[in-house]
Amino acid sequence: MxxxxxxxxxxxxxxxxxxxxxxxxxxxxxxxxxxxxxxxxxxxxxxxxxxxxxxxxxxxxxxxxxxxxxxxxxxxxxxxxxxxxxxxxxxxxxxxxxxxxxxxxxxxxxxxxxxxxxxxxxxxxxxxxxxxxxxxxxxxxxxxxxxxxxxxxxxxxMAPISAMKRERGEREKFRTGIVDTRPKACAKRKSVKKKIMPKPAAPKPEASTPKSGASKPVGCGESTNGADNKEKKKRRRKHRSAKIDGVPVGAKRGLEL
Ligand SMILES: [Zn+2]
Structure with a gap:
């Protein structure tokens, strides 16, 4: 086969x-x-x-x-x-x-x-x-x-009627699986735990945390821009100082020649 x-x-x-x-x-x-x-x-x-x-x-x-x-x-x-x-x-x-x-x-x-x-x-x-x-x-x-x-x-x-029955059975198993865990959890912590049962729908807050983290790279980008600005300022200062130094030297030389 x-x-x-x-x-x-x-x-x-x-x-x-x-x-x-x-x-x-x-x-x-x-x-x-x-x-x-x-x-x-x-x-x-x-x-x-x-x-x-x-x-x-x-x-x-x-x-x-x-x-x-x-x-x-x-x-x-x-x-x-x-x-x-x-x-x-x-x-x-x-x-x-x-x-x-x-x-x-x-x-x-x-x-x-x-x-x-x-x-x-x-x-x-x-x-x-x-x-x-x-x-x-x-x-x-x-x-x-x-x-x-x-x-x-x-x-x-599998004939449709069998497939349907199988699916229904699977769903029931899933449901009874949830029901079975309930009494065990409740028996230990009594009635207090019952109110916490709708928890399965709660894992959303975890998903929102990456969003707050996502803002960080923007801040980093700003800081690098700031560093570039500093470098540019430094370069300008050097340039200016070179001109300042050069002018009097050249002027002196010109005067001497
Ligand atoms: Zn017969």
């Missing part, structure tokens, strides 16, 4: 870790389509997931998804057995739809497995090739979404 993308994914996962509580090994629910495509592109699916999410992964597949793989026609998918063998190595996520005569669509199944009260309660990452699944999960905060684009594994940028 290229350095730039790798760096972006590392940052993205650290945001999911901090804001949504993701931890390694990341639980990754895969759909049947991504298994088929990774086989088609001869990709190492688990290795690619680990490189993309930048950590240990626990690949998982629902009972419905695996039933869809079994339902593939062998003539259309000659690699069917190979795909199923790989899927069997993944942890089976019990969706309890196995009692149904027909499996649910993967979208319906994953919706039931992932979304609880509008949240990704179990912190699943989802590697799904079916666009409808990713569209559905973009509306749920905190679901890392992965797909394959022409043999390149891609992690989607």
């Amino acid at each position: 290229r350095g730039k993308r790798s760096k972006a994914y590392r940052k993205l996962m650290s945001q999911y870790n901090i804001s949504f509580g993701f931890r390694e090994p990341y639980q990754v629910l895969v759909d049947a389509e991504i298994l088929k495509d990774s086989d088609r592109f001869k990709m190492d699916l688990v290795g690619s997931l680990e490189r993309t999410l930048q950590g240990q992964v626990k690949p998982m597949i629902t009972q419905c998804s695996i039933r869809h793989l079994y339902a593939l026609s062998g003539s259309e998918f000659p690699e069917k057995d190979q795909i199923i063998d790989l899927a069997k190595r993944f942890e089976r996520r019990r969706c309890n739809h196995h009692e149904l005569e027909q499996p649910l669509s993967e979208k319906e199944c994953l919706e039931a497995v992932i979304i609880h009260g509008g949240e990704n309660k179990h912190r699943y990452c989802v590697a799904a090739q079916e666009g409808g699944i990713r569209t559905m999960l973009r509306a749920v905060p905190g679901v890392p979404l992965i797909y394959i684009n022409r043999s390149v594994m891609i992690m989607e940028p």
